[in-house]
Amino acid sequence: MEDLLLRVLTVSAACSAVLLPLLLLARRIRHRYAAPTLYVLFLLLALRLVLPVQLSRSAPAVTVEVPSYSISAPVQRPAPVQSQVSTLPQQPAGQTALTPVEPLPQQTQTAPETEPVTIHSTQLLAILWLAGAGVFLAFHCISYLLARRRLLRLALPPAPEQADKCSSLRQELHIRRSVGLMRSAAVSSPMMLGLVRPVILLPTRDLADNELDLTLRHELLHLKRRDVAYKAVMLLANAVHWFNPLVWWMAREAGRNLELCCDEAVIRSLNGGGRRAYGQVLLQAAADASGPALSTRFGSGKGQLKDRLGNLFLKKRRGIPLLCCALALVLALGGLVACEQVDGGETPSGNTLTAQEALDALTESIAFDPDTATLTFTVPAGYAPASDWSIHIAGRQEMEGGSGMSLHFLDGTDWEAGETYTIPLTDAQIAAIRTQDEELLASRGLSSVTELTLDAALPDPENGERSITVDLLPVVRTVANPSYTSQVWGFTLQLPENWAGLYEVAEGPDSWGFYLKNRDEMGGWLLSVYTEDRDAFYEAWGGDPEGAYPSQMEILAETEDTVFYATYASDVQFSEANQDEYQALDATGRQLTPEDFTLSGAPFPTRLTGQVVSFSDSSLTFRTADGSERTYALSDPDFPVNLFMHGFEQISPLPYSAAMVSLEGRLNSGYTLYLDGDEQVVGLTESARQPITYSGYLWPAISHYQIARPFSQDHPGVDIVAVAVASVCSGTVTETGTDPQYGNYILVSCEEGSFRYANLSELYVTVGEQVEPGDMLGRLAEGAEGKVLHLEWIPARTGQPEDPLSLTFVDEDNFPVNDRLTDFPVDKAVDAFLATEDGYEVVVATPYESPEISYLIIGSWTGNGEVGYAARLAWRNEDGTWRLSERGTCPPLMSPRVTAGVLRYDEENALVFGFLGSSTWTDFDGPDVPYNTAEITVQTAGEPPYTLRTSAAANGWFALNVPAEVLPVEDLLFSMDNGVSFRYSDFFGDALSQE
Incomplete structure (x- = not known):
């Protein structure tokens, strides 16, 4: 209990250092920043106050010693009964005793003893603290229950028009949670009661339509935002820290700020006239702002009403930097300050363990976790000072040629009592230790760890020193074999011992890929398990799958209809960085047999x-x-x-x-x-x-519509920015070869003529092969301007090249793409932009066409090369010339990975645009994986959510036109062609939204 009190005091002191200036400047902050800024700040501080946990694992910079004094009270206890044994005379020598006589104990009662009972002052403080928190909570809970009973006892059902208005507003605000609606003569302005069973109380007086709409909207927004739960958190923080006046002050300011937040949410969609009407309703509802706990109230007192009215017409900024600074300060102070109990101001030794007991506890703490493949130990907290510990971890690793190398771990570490330490073994060392097959290791050129020990010593007052030596190799080895189980297909695969904690599985519908956990760009594929129809499987491999398969195959199990088999890598799947750990796992993985595979008998899908x-x-x-x-x-x-x-x-x-x-x-x-x-x-x-019938020729560059070079007399085709090339028609591959100007090419002939695809680095088809629209023909070569497809069209009627863009092309979804290929002379527009800006460099200029105005999106970086912000520019094309029409700035949402913004350019349209970063994207649980293109989906906040999709290349921009009626944008979903999928909010936390 004392430890909990000390943690509470530590947190209270740290948060008070932030609360004091924050509360003193609260009024100024409210005038400058939007109300949600203080809302979030107070919530973070309240959560920190009710969760008194240590956030820093390092030693605090400042330790406040809390003296603990003893109070002794004499307590009279009965004295113990003492036994006395009487001594009998001895028998003469030679005389036999006729009856054996035992000495008889005689009980005597001594005077009662007085024994002091000691109570520490910190115990009394802890009891007082708990009692205060209990009284505080009991008072507010009882007050709330009595107030709720009084207000609801004589409450009346709502008028029909009030119930209808409440129902329609709930649908408009997308509120699914149920809420009661009553009228009560005991309230002078609308209010909401209750955390679990909320109910809105309206006054019995007649409410005008406008007043009813705005007040109900206000209270329903309290319900949607869960503001009563917010007030409950403040109440709990106040209860835990009832002794701190700053927390009382914070709870009061948070309640006032809560009403400002709700006001801002109500007026967000109102114009100036609507805001004035809302202010008039606030004036009509002016009343005593006091109310029971766990309630909100539309009316306000005079002081708060003045702030609320002024807040309606102030334009404020978002306070994200202020939030970050306050949170960082709370975290920093929480780790720098700690309270420690001492007796009478003197530091105790703190020892609850002897030297030998501490060494035994250290030995018992040594463990190996197979899930994370880590070897750890804990320095016991019951022995101090920690500087007495002498711990040495060393080993020996055999190298090629019979030489050896000494290993040393955690040398120079300053040990901390109660801390857990990880011995930094590499994955290769762990795999080699647990393989225990020296011949197998030697065959792969892998070194083995032959020695690994932990030596520890402590001073002992009686014996001078106590020491232990622990062999760590058995600790790493004594781990049950890892296994993988598929509940869907009902099988268990027993894996080698050295795989534990070092592999991961990519599960497919009927396949399972096993990979090195810390794999790099080389892949790290170890093996895969597949299930297949038995007859089709044997027919595909001529009756001898294991003999005909191009690399190693192992049939693990067969049933009447199904076969399970494993295949292994036939090429290099590692780089120098992970070669040792990969080879150690690959060597043992190739020794799997049908005995390692067990079917449970469950029905297959x-x-x-x-x-x-x-x-x-x-x-x-x-x-x-x-x-x-x-x-x-x-x-x-x-x-x-x-x-x-x-x-x-x-x-x-x-x-x-x-x-x-x-x-x-x-x-x-x-x-x-x-x-x-x-x-x-x-x-x-x-x-x-499946084959598709297209209403035109299929566009050959999937989701890429940018023309790098048009058709001309000197250029018999068009150059299209692309990643790979797809066939535009049904036809036959009649020719492949190499052109000195355009590199590798493919000629596909159809009834209307021939298409020539050039600038290829790799061909996927051969001469004589039939292709259909959408079939991939090859991969494009990388040039100075990236990957560009050179496409030529030779109609059969003339035999001479013509402009391919004179044909009608459609995309994957059968939509015409020719109207997306308009090229604009944007050079003058870019020059005009650079003439008005200082320190910005144009990254890309993308033409965008709408029925009335042509829009140009310019991506800009700051002059020092670091990503700054995206400038959103709209340009009007008048009389064939470009000029600056309007511009807006994007919030700082850029990173080296992704940029995104929303431009609301008229009442009917908005543009979502962004920039994707480097050509490698990291899965949250894996390494960087290269990608070529990504599919971006815009998800809006409507019901049902409205979705739009587009694609972007690596290091490329994207833009989508979004109708205004489905705004705001809720999130962006990125699906990369390497399998990585993530949401914009995964990186930035907040949804990408703009009204």
Whole structure:
């Protein structure tokens, strides 16, 4: 209890250092920053106050010693009963005793003893603190219950028009939580009561339509924002720190600021006249602002009413820097200050363990965690000072050629009592220690750790020193074999001992890829397990799969209809950085046998082949080969989905929630659906793309519409910015070769003529092969301007090259793309922009066309090369010339990874634009993985959410036109072609929204 009190005092002191200037400057902050700034600040401080935990693992810079004095009170206790033994005369020598006689104990009672009972002053303070907190909470809870009973006892049902207005406002504000509505003569202005069962109380007087609408909207916004819960947190912080007047002050200021936040939420959509009407309603509802705990009240007292009225017409800034500074200050002070109890002002030794007991406790703390592959130990907290500890960790590793190398860990560490330390073994060392097969290690050229010990010593007053030596190799080795279990397919695969904590699994609908956990850009693939139809499997490999497979294959189990098998890497899957750990795991992984694979006997998923008709976040409608359709529920919103990117590249399995974006526009593909015993979806695989009939030629550069160079007499085709090239028509590959100017090329002939695709680094087709629209033909070569496709069109009627853009092209979704290819002379516009700005460099100028005004988005960096902000510019094209029409600044949302902003350029449209960073993106649980393109989805806050999609290349810009009626933008979802999927809010926390 004393420790808890000391932590509470520490937190109270640290937060008070932030609270004092914050409360003194509260009025000035309210005039300069929006009310949510103080709302968040007070909430963070209140949460810190009610969670008195140590945020810093390092020693505090300042320790406040709290003296602990003893108070002794004499207590009279009965004295113990003492036994006395009487001594009998001895028998003469030679005489036999006829009866053995035992000495008889005689009990005597001594005088009662007086024994002092000692109570420490910190114990009394802790009891007083708890009693104060209990009285505080009891008083407010009882007051609230009595007030609620008094207000509701004589309350009347609402008028029909009031109930209808409340219902319509709940729908408008998207409030699903239920709330009661009553009228009471005991209230002079509307208020809301209750945390669990909220109820809104209206006065019994007649309320005008405008007054009813605004007051109900105000209270319902309190409900939506969960402001009563906010006040409950403040009440709890006040109870815990009832002794601190600054916390009382904070709770009062937070309640006042809460009403300002709600006022700002109400007037956000009001013009000047609407704000004046709202101010008039506030004046009509002027009343005593006091109310019970866990309630909100529309009316205000005179002082608060003045602040609320003035707040309606002030334009304020967001206080994000202020929030960050205050939070950083709280965290810093929490780690710099600590309270420590001492007896009478003297520092105690603190020892509760002897030297030997402390060494034994150290030995018992040594552990190896197979999930994280870490070897740890803890310095016991019961022995002080920590400077007495002498701990030495060393080992020996055998090297090539028979030489050895000494290993030393944590040398020079200043030990801290109670701290846990990790011995920094590499993954390769851990894998080698647990392999224990010297021949296997030697065959892969891997070194083994032959010695690893921990030596510890402590001074002992009696023996001079106590010491221990612990062999750490058995600790690392004594770990049960790791295993992987698939509940869906009912099997368990026992993995080698040295894999524990060093691998991860990419689960697909019917495949499982095992990878090195800390893999780099080389991949780190170790092996994969697959399940397949038994007859089709043997037919595909000529009856001898293990003999015909190009690399190592191991059949793990077979049933009458299904076969499970493993395949291994046939090429290099490691780099110099992870070579040792990869080879150690790869060597033991290749020794798996059918004995390591166990089937549980559970029914396998049912396979259905067909097409995805529609989908949502909870169900999927599927059309089977016989034409029947049925909707199936999802067993898990993150069940695995395998998709094929544009028909040639399989990506890692995606969770269904992320794959939904990629599924859009791909419903024409062939799929295999997997259902469990309850006929719920557990997996989905895109097996083949179905042919599509296009109303024109398919655009060859998926989601890329930028023309790098148009058709001309000197240039017999067009150059298109792209990543890979797809066939624009159904035809036959009639020629491949190399052109001295345009590099590798492919010629595809159809009835109307021939298309020539050039500037290729890799070909996916051969002469004589039939292709369909959308089939991938090759990968593009990297040039000075990036990857550019050179496309030529030779119609059969003339045999001479013509402009390909004279044809009608459509995109993947069968929409015309020719109207997206308009090129604007933007040089003068860029020059005009640079003439008005100092210190900015144009990164990219993107033409954008709308029916009336042409908009140009300019991305800018600060002059020192660091990312600054995106300037959003709109340019008007009048009489064929460019001029600056308007400009706006984007909040500081840029990072080296992603930029995004929203430009509301008229009442009917907004533009969402952004810039994607480098060509490698890191999954949260993995290394950097290269990507070429990303699909971006705009998600709005409407019901249902409105979605728009576009694509962007690595280090490229994107822009989407969003109708105003679906604003604000709620979030952006990025799906990279390397399988990584993330939301904009994952990086920045806040939704990307702008009215």
